[in-house]
Amino acid sequence: MDNALFPRIRQTTLRDISPVIHWARQHYRAPAFKWSRRIYDFQLLYVKHGEIRATIEGETMEVRAGSLLILSPWRHHRIEVLTEPHAELLGIHFDFFDGAANNHTIIADEYNADPGAFSDMPYLGADRPIFTEPLLTNVSPRIISLVENVILEWSDRQQDYDSVCKGLMIQLIGLLLRQQNEGRGTPHPKYEKRLLELVHEIRTDCSRRWSSADMAKFLLVHEDYMSRQFKAMMGVGPNKFVQTVRHQEAKRLLRETDQTIEWIAGAVGYEDFHYFSRIFRRWEGMSAMQFRKLSRTL
Incomplete structure:
Protein backbone atom coordinates (compact mmCIF):
# COMPACT_ATOMS: atom_id res chain seq x y z
CA MET A 1 0.00 0.00 0.00
CA GLY A 183 -3.17 20.97 27.14
CA ARG A 184 -2.12 20.21 30.68
CA GLY A 185 0.00 22.03 33.17
CA THR A 186 3.30 20.63 34.30
CA PRO A 187 3.79 19.63 37.92
CA HIS A 188 7.06 20.33 39.67
CA PRO A 189 9.51 17.54 38.65
CA LYS A 190 10.25 16.91 42.32
CA TYR A 191 6.69 15.66 42.90
CA GLU A 192 5.83 14.02 39.59
CA LYS A 193 6.80 10.49 40.68
CA ARG A 194 4.92 10.75 43.98
CA LEU A 195 1.88 12.17 42.18
CA LEU A 196 1.82 9.18 39.83
CA GLU A 197 2.10 6.88 42.85
CA LEU A 198 -0.78 8.74 44.53
CA VAL A 199 -2.94 8.38 41.41
CA HIS A 200 -2.17 4.65 41.33
CA GLU A 201 -3.08 4.29 45.02
CA ILE A 202 -6.40 6.07 44.50
CA ARG A 203 -7.27 3.89 41.51
CA THR A 204 -6.41 0.65 43.34
CA ASP A 205 -8.00 1.57 46.69
CA CYS A 206 -10.78 4.06 46.03
CA SER A 207 -12.69 3.00 49.16
CA ARG A 208 -10.02 4.55 51.37
CA ARG A 209 -10.84 7.88 53.01
CA TRP A 210 -8.95 10.14 50.62
CA SER A 211 -9.13 13.51 52.36
CA SER A 212 -7.10 16.49 51.13
CA ALA A 213 -5.00 16.17 54.28
CA ASP A 214 -4.25 12.50 53.55
CA MET A 215 -3.20 13.24 49.98
CA ALA A 216 -1.06 16.19 51.03
CA LYS A 217 0.63 13.97 53.63
CA PHE A 218 1.35 11.45 50.85
CA LEU A 219 3.35 14.15 49.04
CA LEU A 220 4.69 15.77 52.24
CA VAL A 221 3.39 19.19 51.18
CA HIS A 222 0.68 21.66 52.18
CA GLU A 223 -2.89 20.86 51.07
CA ASP A 224 -3.22 23.87 48.75
CA TYR A 225 0.10 23.12 47.06
CA MET A 226 -0.82 19.45 46.69
CA SER A 227 -4.10 20.43 45.03
CA ARG A 228 -2.36 22.72 42.52
CA GLN A 229 0.26 20.12 41.66
CA PHE A 230 -2.36 17.39 41.29
CA LYS A 231 -4.51 19.49 38.96
CA ALA A 232 -1.46 20.51 36.91
CA MET A 233 -0.80 16.86 36.13
CA MET A 234 -4.31 15.34 36.02
CA GLY A 235 -6.37 18.23 34.68
CA VAL A 236 -8.86 17.95 37.55
CA GLY A 237 -8.58 18.56 41.27
CA PRO A 238 -7.81 15.65 43.63
CA ASN A 239 -11.29 15.44 45.18
CA LYS A 240 -12.96 15.41 41.78
CA PHE A 241 -10.55 12.72 40.63
CA VAL A 242 -11.36 10.53 43.65
CA GLN A 243 -15.07 10.93 42.96
CA THR A 244 -14.53 9.96 39.31
CA VAL A 245 -12.60 6.80 40.20
CA ARG A 246 -15.26 5.81 42.73
CA HIS A 247 -18.00 6.36 40.18
CA GLN A 248 -16.27 4.23 37.54
CA GLU A 249 -15.72 1.42 40.04
CA ALA A 250 -19.35 1.61 41.20
CA LYS A 251 -20.53 1.19 37.61
CA ARG A 252 -18.25 -1.80 37.14
CA LEU A 253 -19.61 -3.46 40.28
CA LEU A 254 -23.20 -2.74 39.23
CA ARG A 255 -22.54 -4.40 35.85
CA GLU A 256 -20.45 -7.36 36.98
CA THR A 257 -21.71 -8.36 40.45
CA ASP A 258 -25.00 -9.06 42.23
CA GLN A 259 -24.01 -7.16 45.35
CA THR A 260 -26.61 -4.80 46.79
CA ILE A 261 -26.36 -1.13 45.94
CA GLU A 262 -25.82 -0.37 49.62
CA TRP A 263 -22.84 -2.73 49.65
CA ILE A 264 -21.42 -1.20 46.49
CA ALA A 265 -21.73 2.30 47.95
CA GLY A 266 -19.61 1.22 50.92
CA ALA A 267 -17.16 -0.70 48.74
CA VAL A 268 -16.28 2.43 46.76
CA GLY A 269 -15.91 4.67 49.80
CA TYR A 270 -19.35 6.17 50.51
CA GLU A 271 -20.52 5.68 54.09
CA ASP A 272 -23.82 7.42 53.36
CA PHE A 273 -25.85 5.33 50.90
CA HIS A 274 -28.30 8.17 50.20
CA TYR A 275 -25.46 10.54 49.33
CA PHE A 276 -24.03 7.93 46.98
CA SER A 277 -27.45 7.58 45.31
CA ARG A 278 -27.71 11.35 44.75
CA ILE A 279 -24.18 11.56 43.35
CA PHE A 280 -24.74 8.59 41.05
CA ARG A 281 -27.96 10.06 39.62
CA ARG A 282 -26.23 13.41 39.08
CA TRP A 283 -23.46 11.73 37.03
CA GLU A 284 -25.56 9.25 35.03
CA GLY A 285 -29.00 10.85 34.84
CA MET A 286 -30.51 7.65 36.25
CA SER A 287 -30.51 5.71 39.50
CA ALA A 288 -27.97 3.00 40.26
CA MET A 289 -30.72 0.37 39.96
CA GLN A 290 -31.78 1.70 36.56
CA PHE A 291 -28.16 1.68 35.42
CA ARG A 292 -27.77 -1.97 36.51
CA LYS A 293 -30.89 -3.05 34.63
CA LEU A 294 -29.88 -1.15 31.49
CA SER A 295 -26.29 -2.43 31.48
CA ARG A 296 -27.50 -6.02 31.74
CA THR A 297 -29.78 -5.77 28.74
CA LEU A 298 -26.81 -5.00 26.45
Whole structure:
Protein backbone atom coordinates (compact mmCIF):
# COMPACT_ATOMS: atom_id res chain seq x y z
CA MET A 1 0.00 0.00 0.00
CA ASP A 2 1.36 3.39 -1.00
CA ASN A 3 1.35 5.54 2.14
CA ALA A 4 2.11 8.61 0.03
CA LEU A 5 -1.50 8.53 -1.18
CA PHE A 6 -2.83 9.01 2.34
CA PRO A 7 -4.30 10.73 4.18
CA ARG A 8 -6.89 12.24 1.91
CA ILE A 9 -7.53 15.69 3.32
CA ARG A 10 -11.01 17.15 3.61
CA GLN A 11 -11.28 20.82 4.49
CA THR A 12 -14.16 21.39 6.88
CA THR A 13 -15.45 23.26 9.90
CA LEU A 14 -16.71 21.92 13.21
CA ARG A 15 -20.22 22.90 12.17
CA ASP A 16 -20.05 20.60 9.14
CA ILE A 17 -18.92 17.51 11.06
CA SER A 18 -21.63 14.83 11.23
CA PRO A 19 -20.14 11.73 12.89
CA VAL A 20 -21.44 8.24 12.24
CA ILE A 21 -20.55 5.22 14.38
CA HIS A 22 -19.54 1.86 12.87
CA TRP A 23 -18.80 -0.08 16.08
CA ALA A 24 -18.74 0.66 19.82
CA ARG A 25 -17.94 -1.79 22.59
CA GLN A 26 -16.44 -2.30 26.02
CA HIS A 27 -14.01 -5.21 25.81
CA TYR A 28 -11.35 -7.05 27.77
CA ARG A 29 -8.05 -8.11 26.23
CA ALA A 30 -5.41 -10.41 27.74
CA PRO A 31 -1.68 -10.09 26.98
CA ALA A 32 -1.93 -13.03 24.58
CA PHE A 33 -4.19 -10.92 22.34
CA LYS A 34 -2.25 -8.58 20.07
CA TRP A 35 -3.30 -6.81 16.93
CA SER A 36 -1.31 -5.28 14.10
CA ARG A 37 -3.36 -3.63 11.39
CA ARG A 38 -4.69 -0.68 9.44
CA ILE A 39 -8.29 0.45 9.76
CA TYR A 40 -10.58 2.15 7.25
CA ASP A 41 -12.12 4.56 9.76
CA PHE A 42 -11.14 6.32 12.99
CA GLN A 43 -11.03 4.67 16.41
CA LEU A 44 -11.14 6.10 19.91
CA LEU A 45 -9.57 3.58 22.32
CA TYR A 46 -9.85 4.46 26.00
CA VAL A 47 -7.87 2.43 28.56
CA LYS A 48 -10.16 2.10 31.55
CA HIS A 49 -8.07 -0.37 33.54
CA GLY A 50 -4.61 -1.77 32.88
CA GLU A 51 -1.92 -0.68 30.43
CA ILE A 52 -1.20 -1.20 26.74
CA ARG A 53 1.66 -0.42 24.37
CA ALA A 54 0.78 1.24 21.08
CA THR A 55 3.10 1.52 18.09
CA ILE A 56 1.84 3.86 15.36
CA GLU A 57 3.93 4.03 12.18
CA GLY A 58 7.01 3.02 14.20
CA GLU A 59 6.43 5.41 17.14
CA THR A 60 5.89 3.52 20.40
CA MET A 61 4.07 4.84 23.46
CA GLU A 62 2.91 3.38 26.76
CA VAL A 63 -0.80 3.99 27.30
CA ARG A 64 -1.88 3.81 30.94
CA ALA A 65 -5.32 3.75 32.52
CA GLY A 66 -7.08 7.07 32.08
CA SER A 67 -5.57 7.71 28.63
CA LEU A 68 -7.22 7.74 25.21
CA LEU A 69 -5.73 6.81 21.84
CA ILE A 70 -6.98 8.37 18.62
CA LEU A 71 -6.21 5.91 15.82
CA SER A 72 -6.48 7.18 12.24
CA PRO A 73 -7.27 5.33 9.02
CA TRP A 74 -4.42 4.23 6.71
CA ARG A 75 -1.75 4.56 9.49
CA HIS A 76 -0.47 1.16 10.59
CA HIS A 77 -0.73 0.47 14.32
CA ARG A 78 0.13 -2.36 16.68
CA ILE A 79 -1.47 -2.80 20.12
CA GLU A 80 -0.03 -4.99 22.89
CA VAL A 81 -1.67 -5.56 26.27
CA LEU A 82 0.80 -5.31 29.15
CA THR A 83 -1.46 -6.03 32.12
CA GLU A 84 -2.36 -9.39 33.67
CA PRO A 85 -4.96 -10.85 33.59
CA HIS A 86 -6.35 -8.31 31.12
CA ALA A 87 -6.87 -4.66 30.22
CA GLU A 88 -10.35 -3.15 30.12
CA LEU A 89 -10.83 -1.04 26.99
CA LEU A 90 -13.60 1.15 25.57
CA GLY A 91 -13.55 1.39 21.79
CA ILE A 92 -15.50 3.44 19.24
CA HIS A 93 -15.02 3.16 15.47
CA PHE A 94 -16.48 6.11 13.60
CA ASP A 95 -16.25 8.51 10.70
CA PHE A 96 -16.53 12.29 10.89
CA PHE A 97 -19.03 12.53 8.03
CA ASP A 98 -22.29 10.94 6.92
CA GLY A 99 -22.07 9.07 3.67
CA ALA A 100 -18.64 7.56 4.33
CA ALA A 101 -18.08 4.16 2.77
CA ASN A 102 -19.47 1.50 5.08
CA ASN A 103 -19.81 -1.54 2.83
CA HIS A 104 -16.54 -3.02 4.02
CA THR A 105 -15.03 -4.43 7.17
CA ILE A 106 -13.42 -2.02 9.61
CA ILE A 107 -10.01 -3.66 9.28
CA ALA A 108 -8.15 -3.28 6.00
CA ASP A 109 -6.64 -6.31 4.30
CA GLU A 110 -3.00 -5.37 3.69
CA TYR A 111 -2.95 -7.40 0.46
CA ASN A 112 -6.36 -6.43 -0.86
CA ALA A 113 -7.28 -3.06 0.62
CA ASP A 114 -9.78 -0.73 -1.01
CA PRO A 115 -8.04 2.67 -1.27
CA GLY A 116 -11.32 4.45 -1.88
CA ALA A 117 -12.76 3.18 1.39
CA PHE A 118 -10.30 4.90 3.73
CA SER A 119 -11.93 7.77 5.58
CA ASP A 120 -10.92 11.36 4.86
CA MET A 121 -8.93 13.31 7.45
CA PRO A 122 -10.79 16.48 8.47
CA TYR A 123 -8.65 19.61 8.39
CA LEU A 124 -9.71 22.75 10.23
CA GLY A 125 -7.91 25.35 8.18
CA ALA A 126 -5.26 24.93 5.52
CA ASP A 127 -2.68 22.97 7.48
CA ARG A 128 -4.22 21.69 10.71
CA PRO A 129 -5.71 18.19 11.10
CA ILE A 130 -8.57 18.05 13.54
CA PHE A 131 -6.49 15.97 16.00
CA THR A 132 -2.80 16.81 16.15
CA GLU A 133 -1.74 14.14 18.68
CA PRO A 134 -2.66 10.44 18.84
CA LEU A 135 -2.62 10.24 22.65
CA LEU A 136 -4.50 12.20 25.30
CA THR A 137 -3.53 11.39 28.88
CA ASN A 138 -5.73 11.78 31.96
CA VAL A 139 -8.85 12.58 29.99
CA SER A 140 -11.61 14.41 31.83
CA PRO A 141 -14.53 12.64 33.56
CA ARG A 142 -16.96 14.21 31.07
CA ILE A 143 -15.11 12.58 28.17
CA ILE A 144 -15.16 9.17 29.88
CA SER A 145 -18.89 9.48 30.56
CA LEU A 146 -19.62 10.39 26.93
CA VAL A 147 -17.59 7.42 25.65
CA GLU A 148 -19.55 5.08 27.92
CA ASN A 149 -22.88 6.61 26.91
CA VAL A 150 -22.06 6.22 23.21
CA ILE A 151 -21.31 2.54 23.79
CA LEU A 152 -24.55 2.04 25.76
CA GLU A 153 -26.67 3.75 23.10
CA TRP A 154 -25.03 1.99 20.17
CA SER A 155 -25.24 -1.42 21.85
CA ASP A 156 -28.86 -1.03 23.04
CA ARG A 157 -30.08 0.33 19.67
CA GLN A 158 -33.35 1.73 20.88
CA GLN A 159 -35.47 4.01 18.69
CA ASP A 160 -33.44 6.84 17.10
CA TYR A 161 -30.23 5.56 18.68
CA ASP A 162 -28.21 6.73 15.68
CA SER A 163 -29.35 10.34 16.19
CA VAL A 164 -28.57 10.14 19.90
CA CYS A 165 -25.14 8.69 19.14
CA LYS A 166 -24.46 11.47 16.64
CA GLY A 167 -25.27 14.11 19.25
CA LEU A 168 -23.07 12.42 21.85
CA MET A 169 -20.19 12.14 19.37
CA ILE A 170 -20.41 15.83 18.50
CA GLN A 171 -20.08 16.65 22.20
CA LEU A 172 -17.27 14.13 22.59
CA ILE A 173 -15.26 15.50 19.65
CA GLY A 174 -15.70 19.03 20.98
CA LEU A 175 -14.41 18.09 24.43
CA LEU A 176 -11.46 16.18 22.96
CA LEU A 177 -10.52 19.24 20.92
CA ARG A 178 -10.83 21.44 24.00
CA GLN A 179 -8.54 19.18 26.02
CA GLN A 180 -6.08 18.97 23.13
CA ASN A 181 -5.98 22.74 22.73
CA GLU A 182 -5.84 23.56 26.43
CA GLY A 183 -3.17 20.97 27.14
CA ARG A 184 -2.12 20.21 30.68
CA GLY A 185 0.00 22.03 33.17
CA THR A 186 3.30 20.63 34.30
CA PRO A 187 3.79 19.63 37.92
CA HIS A 188 7.06 20.33 39.67
CA PRO A 189 9.51 17.54 38.65
CA LYS A 190 10.25 16.91 42.32
CA TYR A 191 6.69 15.66 42.90
CA GLU A 192 5.83 14.02 39.59
CA LYS A 193 6.80 10.49 40.68
CA ARG A 194 4.92 10.75 43.98
CA LEU A 195 1.88 12.17 42.18
CA LEU A 196 1.82 9.18 39.83
CA GLU A 197 2.10 6.88 42.85
CA LEU A 198 -0.78 8.74 44.53
CA VAL A 199 -2.94 8.38 41.41
CA HIS A 200 -2.17 4.65 41.33
CA GLU A 201 -3.08 4.29 45.02
CA ILE A 202 -6.40 6.07 44.50
CA ARG A 203 -7.27 3.89 41.51
CA THR A 204 -6.41 0.65 43.34
CA ASP A 205 -8.00 1.57 46.69
CA CYS A 206 -10.78 4.06 46.03
CA SER A 207 -12.69 3.00 49.16
CA ARG A 208 -10.02 4.55 51.37
CA ARG A 209 -10.84 7.88 53.01
CA TRP A 210 -8.95 10.14 50.62
CA SER A 211 -9.13 13.51 52.36
CA SER A 212 -7.10 16.49 51.13
CA ALA A 213 -5.00 16.17 54.28
CA ASP A 214 -4.25 12.50 53.55
CA MET A 215 -3.20 13.24 49.98
CA ALA A 216 -1.06 16.19 51.03
CA LYS A 217 0.63 13.97 53.63
CA PHE A 218 1.35 11.45 50.85
CA LEU A 219 3.35 14.15 49.04
CA LEU A 220 4.69 15.77 52.24
CA VAL A 221 3.39 19.19 51.18
CA HIS A 222 0.68 21.66 52.18
CA GLU A 223 -2.89 20.86 51.07
CA ASP A 224 -3.22 23.87 48.75
CA TYR A 225 0.10 23.12 47.06
CA MET A 226 -0.82 19.45 46.69
CA SER A 227 -4.10 20.43 45.03
CA ARG A 228 -2.36 22.72 42.52
CA GLN A 229 0.26 20.12 41.66
CA PHE A 230 -2.36 17.39 41.29
CA LYS A 231 -4.51 19.49 38.96
CA ALA A 232 -1.46 20.51 36.91
CA MET A 233 -0.80 16.86 36.13
CA MET A 234 -4.31 15.34 36.02
CA GLY A 235 -6.37 18.23 34.68
CA VAL A 236 -8.86 17.95 37.55
CA GLY A 237 -8.58 18.56 41.27
CA PRO A 238 -7.81 15.65 43.63
CA ASN A 239 -11.29 15.44 45.18
CA LYS A 240 -12.96 15.41 41.78
CA PHE A 241 -10.55 12.72 40.63
CA VAL A 242 -11.36 10.53 43.65
CA GLN A 243 -15.07 10.93 42.96
CA THR A 244 -14.53 9.96 39.31
CA VAL A 245 -12.60 6.80 40.20
CA ARG A 246 -15.26 5.81 42.73
CA HIS A 247 -18.00 6.36 40.18
CA GLN A 248 -16.27 4.23 37.54
CA GLU A 249 -15.72 1.42 40.04
CA ALA A 250 -19.35 1.61 41.20
CA LYS A 251 -20.53 1.19 37.61
CA ARG A 252 -18.25 -1.80 37.14
CA LEU A 253 -19.61 -3.46 40.28
CA LEU A 254 -23.20 -2.74 39.23
CA ARG A 255 -22.54 -4.40 35.85
CA GLU A 256 -20.45 -7.36 36.98
CA THR A 257 -21.71 -8.36 40.45
CA ASP A 258 -25.00 -9.06 42.23
CA GLN A 259 -24.01 -7.16 45.35
CA THR A 260 -26.61 -4.80 46.79
CA ILE A 261 -26.36 -1.13 45.94
CA GLU A 262 -25.82 -0.37 49.62
CA TRP A 263 -22.84 -2.73 49.65
CA ILE A 264 -21.42 -1.20 46.49
CA ALA A 265 -21.73 2.30 47.95
CA GLY A 266 -19.61 1.22 50.92
CA ALA A 267 -17.16 -0.70 48.74
CA VAL A 268 -16.28 2.43 46.76
CA GLY A 269 -15.91 4.67 49.80
CA TYR A 270 -19.35 6.17 50.51
CA GLU A 271 -20.52 5.68 54.09
CA ASP A 272 -23.82 7.42 53.36
CA PHE A 273 -25.85 5.33 50.90
CA HIS A 274 -28.30 8.17 50.20
CA TYR A 275 -25.46 10.54 49.33
CA PHE A 276 -24.03 7.93 46.98
CA SER A 277 -27.45 7.58 45.31
CA ARG A 278 -27.71 11.35 44.75
CA ILE A 279 -24.18 11.56 43.35
CA PHE A 280 -24.74 8.59 41.05
CA ARG A 281 -27.96 10.06 39.62
CA ARG A 282 -26.23 13.41 39.08
CA TRP A 283 -23.46 11.73 37.03
CA GLU A 284 -25.56 9.25 35.03
CA GLY A 285 -29.00 10.85 34.84
CA MET A 286 -30.51 7.65 36.25
CA SER A 287 -30.51 5.71 39.50
CA ALA A 288 -27.97 3.00 40.26
CA MET A 289 -30.72 0.37 39.96
CA GLN A 290 -31.78 1.70 36.56
CA PHE A 291 -28.16 1.68 35.42
CA ARG A 292 -27.77 -1.97 36.51
CA LYS A 293 -30.89 -3.05 34.63
CA LEU A 294 -29.88 -1.15 31.49
CA SER A 295 -26.29 -2.43 31.48
CA ARG A 296 -27.50 -6.02 31.74
CA THR A 297 -29.78 -5.77 28.74
CA LEU A 298 -26.81 -5.00 26.45
